[in-house]
Amino acid sequence: MGWYLVRRILQMIPVFLGATLLIYFLVFSLPGDATAAICGEKGCTPATEAALREQYNLDQPFWVQYFLYLKGLMTFDLGTNFAGRPISEIIANVFPTTARLAVMALVFEAVFGIIVGLFAGLKKGKLFDSTMLVVSLVVIAVPIFVLGFLMQFLFGVKLEWTNPTVSGDASFTELILPALVLGLVSFAYVLRLTRTAVIENASADYVRTATAKGLSRRRVIGVHVMRNSMIPVATFLGADLGALMGGAIVTEGIFNVNGVGNTLYRAVLNGEAPVVVSIVTVLILIFVLANLLVDLLYAWLDPRIRYA
Amino acid sequence: MRYSRTSKMLGVAAIAALALSACGGGDNSTESQGDTSRVIVVDGSEPQQPLIPTNTNEVGGGKVLDLVFAGLISYDAEGKSQNEMAESIETEDSQNYTIKLKEGKTFTNGDPVTASSFVDAWNYGAAAKNAQLSSYFFESIEGYDEAAAEGSKVEEMSGLKVVDDQTFTVKLRQPESDFPLRLGYSAFFPMPAEALENPEKFGENPVGNGPYKFDGEGAWQHNQEIKLVPNEDYEGPQKAQNAGVTFKMYQNDTTAYQDLISDNLDVLQTIPTSDIQNFKNDLDDRWIESPYAGNQTIAIPYYLKNWDGEAGQLRRQAISMAINRDEITKVIFNSGRTPAKEFTAPVLDGYSDNLPGSENLEFNPEKAKELWEKAEKLEPFDKSEPLTIAYNADKGDHKTWVQAVVNSIKNELGIEISGKPYATFKEVRTIATDGELTGAIRAGWQADYPSLANFLGPIYTTGAGSNDARYTNEKFDQAISDGLAAASVEEGNEAMNKAQEMLLEDLPAIPLWYQVAQGGWSNNVTNVEFGWNGVPLYYAITGK
Numbered sequence: 031m032g033w034y035l036v037r038r039i040l041q042m043i044p045v046f047l048g049a050t051l052l053i054y055f056l057v058f059s060l061p062g063d064a065t066a067a068i069c070g071e072k073g074c075t076p077a078t079e080a081a082l083r084e085q086y087n088l089d090q091p092f093w094v095q096y097f098l099y100l101k102g103l104m105t106f107d108l109g110t111n112f113a114g115r116p117i118s119e120i121i122a123n124v125f126p127t128t129a130r131l132a133v134m135a136l137v138f139e140a141v142f143g144i145i146v147g148l149f150a151g152l153k154k155g156k157l158f159d160s161t162m163l164v165v166s167l168v169v170i171a172v173p174i175f176v177l178g179f180l181m182q183f184l185f186g187v188k189l190e191w192t193n194p195t196v197s198g199d200a201s202f203t204e205l206i207l208p209a210l211v212l213g214l215v216s217f218a219y220v221l222r223l224t225r226t227a228v229i230e231n232a233s234a235d236y237v238r239t240a241t242a243k244g245l246s247r248r249r250v251i252g253v254h255v256m257r258n259s260m261i262p263v264a265t266f267l268g269a270d271l272g273a274l275m276g277g278a279i280v281t282e283g284i285f286n287v288n289g290v291g292n293t294l295y296r297a298v299l300n301g302e303a304p305v306v307v308s309i310v311t312v313l314i315l316i317f318v319l320a321n322l323l324v325d326l327l328y329a330w331l332d333p334r335i336r337y338a
Numbered sequence: 339m340r341y342s343r344t345s346k347m348l349g350v351a352a353i354a355a356l357a358l359s360a361c362g363g364g365d366n367s368t369e370s371q372g373d374t375s376r377v378i379v380v381d382g383s384e385p386q387q388p389l390i391p392t393n394t395n396e397v398g399g400g401k402v403l404d405l406v407f408a409g410l411i412s413y414d415a416e417g418k419s420q421n422e423m424a425e426s427i428e429t430e431d432s433q434n435y436t437i438k439l440k441e442g443k444t445f446t447n448g449d450p451v452t453a454s455s456f457v458d459a460w461n462y463g464a465a466a467k468n469a470q471l472s473s474y475f476f477e478s479i480e481g482y483d484e485a486a487a488e489g490s491k492v493e494e495m496s497g498l499k500v501v502d503d504q505t506f507t508v509k510l511r512q513p514e515s516d517f518p519l520r521l522g523y524s525a526f527f528p529m530p531a532e533a534l535e536n537p538e539k540f541g542e543n544p545v546g547n548g549p550y551k552f553d554g555e556g557a558w559q560h561n562q563e564i565k566l567v568p569n570e571d572y573e574g575p576q577k578a579q580n581a582g583v584t585f586k587m588y589q590n591d592t593t594a595y596q597d598l599i600s601d602n603l604d605v606l607q608t609i610p611t612s613d614i615q616n617f618k619n620d621l622d623d624r625w626i627e628s629p630y631a632g633n634q635t636i637a638i639p640y641y642l643k644n645w646d647g648e649a650g651q652l653r654r655q656a657i658s659m660a661i662n663r664d665e666i667t668k669v670i671f672n673s674g675r676t677p678a679k680e681f682t683a684p685v686l687d688g689y690s691d692n693l694p695g696s697e698n699l700e701f702n703p704e705k706a707k708e709l710w711e712k713a714e715k716l717e718p719f720d721k722s723e724p725l726t727i728a729y730n731a732d733k734g735d736h737k738t739w740v741q742a743v744v745n746s747i748k749n750e751l752g753i754e755i756s757g758k759p760y761a762t763f764k765e766v767r768t769i770a771t772d773g774e775l776t777g778a779i780r781a782g783w784q785a786d787y788p789s790l791a792n793f794l795g796p797i798y799t800t801g802a803g804s805n806d807a808r809y810t811n812e813k814f815d816q817a818i819s820d821g822l823a824a825a826s827v828e829e830g831n832e833a834m835n836k837a838q839e840m841l842l843e844d845l846p847a848i849p850l851w852y853q854v855a856q857g858g859w860s861n862n863v864t865n866v867e868f869g870w871n872g873v874p875l876y877y878a879i880t881g882k
Contacts, residue, residue, distance in 0.1 A: 060762075060765075061760075061761070061762075061765040061768075062760075062762055062763075062764035062765030062766070062767070062768045062769075063764060063767075063768040064764065066763070066764035066765075066767040066768045066771070067762070067763065067764035067767075068386070068387075068471070069395070069471060069767075070386075070395050070396050070471075071763075071767070071782070071804075072395060072786075072796070072803070072804060073767075073771060073803045073804060074395070074471045074472075074473060074474065075466075075473045075474050075486060075803075076488060077466035077469075077473070077486050077487060077488040077489075077490070078466070078469045078470060078471060078473050080488050080489075081466060081467065081468075081469030082469050085469065112386070112387075113385075113386055113387050113388060114387075114388055114538050114541075115560065120560075123560065123561075124561075179592075182596055183596065186596060186600060187596055187599055187600045190600060193597070193600070193602050194593070194596035194597055194600055194602065195588075195593055195596065195597050195602065197562075198559050198562035198563055282589070283589050283590060283593070284593060285593070286588055286589055286593045286594075286597075288560075288561040288562050288587075292561070292589050293561070299732055299762055299763075299764075300764070301764060
């Protein structure tokens with residue numbers, strides 16, 4: 031197990047280098063001069079443009095820019111964005127908000143997805159099951175921004191249960207609505223995954239054996255059915271945490287959350303490669319760590335994997 | 339409207355002001371009604387740079403700077419200038435100016451506002467080594483070339499001289515009668531000495547001399563809000579009528595609009611396109627629609643082969659006459675724009691809607707076809723280069739109206755034409771400044787200061803920074819410099835309009851419409867008025 035962990039963590043180094051290089055290259059090759067984004071519609075003088083280019087290394091070829099960025103990274107200096115703000119400060123500012131949002135969404139989709147999925151699976155073909163299948167289908171089919179604006183208008187503007195937008199503090203109560211919207215699609219997937227797994231496992235031999243042994247229905251479902259049904263769900267949830275953090279762009283836009291999604295979007299538009307790369311790097315780290323966690327969870331859920 | 343007999347002066351002033359603004363309200367009386375203890379929450383966008391007057395060239399930061407700083411002059415709602423820091427601005431030849439400051443004005447850190455506060459700030463803004471975005475605003479001042487040349491180490495412009503604490507002189511490279519008009523623009527604001535020592539740090543928490551000041555350390559929470567409180571020491575025409583202004587940053591207008599209709603936001607400057615149809619219903623009588631100094635055009639570069647020479651000119655006129663501006667502004671913008679009659683904007687002093695040649699901007703399909711055929715006879719249109727209109731798809735909602743313009747031209751002239759979206763603003767700007775456009779480009783201009791020259795000089799003179807069409811016309815250049823050199827603003831305006839007649843004939847860009855500010859406010863505030871530049875007069879807004 032120890033070696034396994036070390037190997038997994040060492041694997042992160044090439045993933046990290048490859049990903050940053052790729053992203054840096056992609057941002058670098060976006061069309062348009064980054065100084066045009068700084069100077070705006072009215073432009074600035076050639077002298078100002080030249081000075082800006084020098085200041086942000088925009089006059090250097092790709093490799094030089096990338097190595098200067100890596101060099102800074104080694105000394106924990108992420109550089110600054112075009113407004114002169116340290117990137118580390120920007121990240122420290124926006125990540126906690128998005129992390130809170132993503133975790134809230136994850137908890138929502140995991141708890142409700144699994145509970146609803148379990149009941150739907152146990153009552154296969156009944157009214158509850160069919161209703162949930164239709165509901166989840168609708169949620170998956172309707173674009174997230176439609177759901178977002180709809181819920182914002184209904185709960186924020188019409189019913190006034192909450193503010194339509196999130197303030198700078200991004201408190202727990204303010205984030206409930208955006209977290210619901212963010213987690214809604216994944217909720218539908220978790221529901222369907224759980225339901226299918228439960229239906230499959232409910233008719234498995236070991237469940238029949240357990241029932242035949244005279245175990246209580248509670249124990250049969252709670253331990254035997256659930257534990258095995260959780261394997262595909264855990265895989266999905268693990269990968270989803272990273273997706274939720276990065277995929278918050280639409281939701282954060284609708285609810286005006288000052289988070290990773292919005293910052294990333296602006297940085298891409300402005301061609302601020304160091305900002306994009308730094309944020310995406312953190313996202314990659316979260317993704318890889320979440321996957322590691324899932325793999326460890328597997329071993330706990332299914333002992334056969336432990337010895338493989 | 340009440341009419342006070344006790345003070346004749348006040349009555350006359352009020353009537354004059356009413357005639358100008360053409361809308362009621364008692365805000366011209368010395369005391370405005372309303373709750374002055376309310377903090378007004380308004381929409382903003384994250385300033386793209388630290389808030390240094392010479393380095394802010396976009397509206398998000400500009401709105402904040404205009405409240406925190408006061409220049410030599412300021413503009414009232416109609417764009418007329420009024421003295422702020424200046425006691426007097428005098429000249430005899432429109433080239434040498436003597437500027438005297440009012441006594442006893444201070445920055446909010448206690449430093450006095452002196453002649454050096456201006457001279458040092460302007461020199462800082464112009465010097466190439468400081469790479470300030472608004473550097474070009476100082477180009478009329480003598481010595482700018484030396485200071486602003488690429489790689490230059492010169493830090494001072496020879497045209498600026500401090501005479502004493504309250505006086506300085508400005509020498510321009512050539513006579514420019516509208517120079518005093520510019521001095522209310524943010525690039526010309528004074529800065530205290532500490533600003534120039536560490537501009538980046540200063541820009542996070544600027545110290546100014548205007549009607550408002552930052553609400554202490556951390557008043558600017560990036561991408562969230564900027565909190566301003568009234569500057570108690572400020573005495574002037576823009577004295578705060580509320581307990582502060584908080585700029586709440588929005589990622590998009592649609593979100594801000596949701597906040598407005600649920601009273602979480604007090605003032606919204608721009609109604610999002612998607613809500614244009616409904617906002618008058620949603621907001622009852624809490625909305626405004628007023629023209630401001632901005633326009634929208636389509637520039638067609640002269641370096642494209644179909645669009646040069648005599649045939650090119652005929653085609654430009656044909657295109658212009660094939661665009662049904664009335665219908666597009668009505669249908670697409672729900673009357674949120676007004677059809678253009680010339681190249682500037684109707685709120686400006688000197689504007690005229692019937693210049694010779696303005697008939698070229700009227701919808702006239704028969705004449706358009708006629709002109710197009712005439713051009714075909716001179717020189718057949720090279721069909722391998724059909725006309726496109728480039729626009730940026732990332733912000734500003736240009737797609738809809740570009741499509742409408744394209745359809746209008748296609749229907750009337752039967753030629754091949756299409757919109758050409760670019761993913762980002764920077765991409766299309768880069769191509770335009772490099773002179774590598776393959777077709778027309780949507781362009782627009784928002785005034786920096788209320789003057790006709792600001793709409794003509796920077797865009798259409800030979801080699802000008804925003805001359806996307808690469809228009810060159812010696813006579814036009816001459817007319818502009820004559821206008822600038824004129825002894826008075828009136829004479830200057832006349833010359834500017836003479837220059838416009840040439841533009842109306844040549845059409846380096848095709849004017850489409852003038853911008854109209856469409857905004858709204860919440861149930862909690864009153865006394866909302868929009869200025870000449872489409873920005874609300876924040877200082878005058880009070881609670882209900």
